[in-house]
Amino acid sequence: MKKSLIFALLLRGFASLIIEVLLIRELLVTFSGNELSIGIILANWLILIALGSFVLGRFADKVKYKIEIYASLQLIISIYLPFAIYLCRTIKNIIGVVPGEAVVIIPIIYGSFLILIPLCVSDGAQFSFGCKIYSDFSGKPSTSVGRVYIYESIGAVAGGLIFTYLLIPFFHSLQVALFIAILNLLSAILLFIFFYKGYFPFKIHWAKLSFSVIIAFLCLIFLVLSIYLLVSNDINKIQWNILCKQWKGQELVHYQNSVYSNITVTTRENQFNFFSNGIPLFSTPVPDIAFVEEFAHLPLLFHPYPKNILLIGGG
The missing domain is CATH 2.30.140 (Spermidine Synthase; Chain: A, domain 2)
Incomplete structure (x- = not known):
């Protein structure tokens, strides 16, 4: 359980940084990027992550299904990320702005805010639940937050290097999104496997087991689908079709x-x-x-x- 939990925490930092840079780059193209639009997007990102960590994180001490909720958040991010890229590229068509035309401040504010809500809130909640899970597992609540920060920082550094020198030059955005989804879904499945092998000090209830089976089954389905799309040529066709809509x-x-x-x-x-x-x-x-x-x-x-x-x- 310890290795799968540490992997999940490392992955959270890794995926969070890549998703942030990926979506900022997509939104910059949509909003004809400049310093002002970058500031607005980053402000929305930080506000929403703080809201997710504070609002949903308040339930981390109360709920019994911490592992299941953490895995559910990974599932939500995996499913929504490709759709977020689609929204980033087509929101101009929705608000009636033609390609090449500058977007005023108000649409940038609410457009980026609405697109980022599911990802940022889930990402912020992941940190709070990750800290609580690690605290319960290690039995050292006083140091758990610091250790989680360290693991996520290591993951973020690795994510920045890999995204800059490997993912950007050789893969398009949807392929990167599927790559992140596959890692998240694998991490969720590993958490369930090692949790129910008895390495975590909680008693298993049938309701808890049923919820876990449902989430694990959904993770497995979307994992297979993501792998298929990534290795097939279908994802390139989807990429091109979405781009044609963006440049309508x-x-x-x-x-x-x-x-x-x-x-x-x-x-x-x-x-x-x-x-x-x-x-x-x-x-x-x-x-x-x-x-x-x-x-x-x-x-x-x-x-x-x-x-x-x-x-x-x-x-």
């Missing part, structure tokens, strides 16, 4: 994430449009004439006698 009204040509930003290329009426984090960069072969004139003519006004001009790219 334009034909999607290319979509790729890097450690620096998201790059998207669309075409419409034989014109290619390039976006970085949802912000229009330039168009070709016919450029944005107004932008090009301002970009070229205004600097010329600062020169007292412009004579020789270097033209790069041909406009």
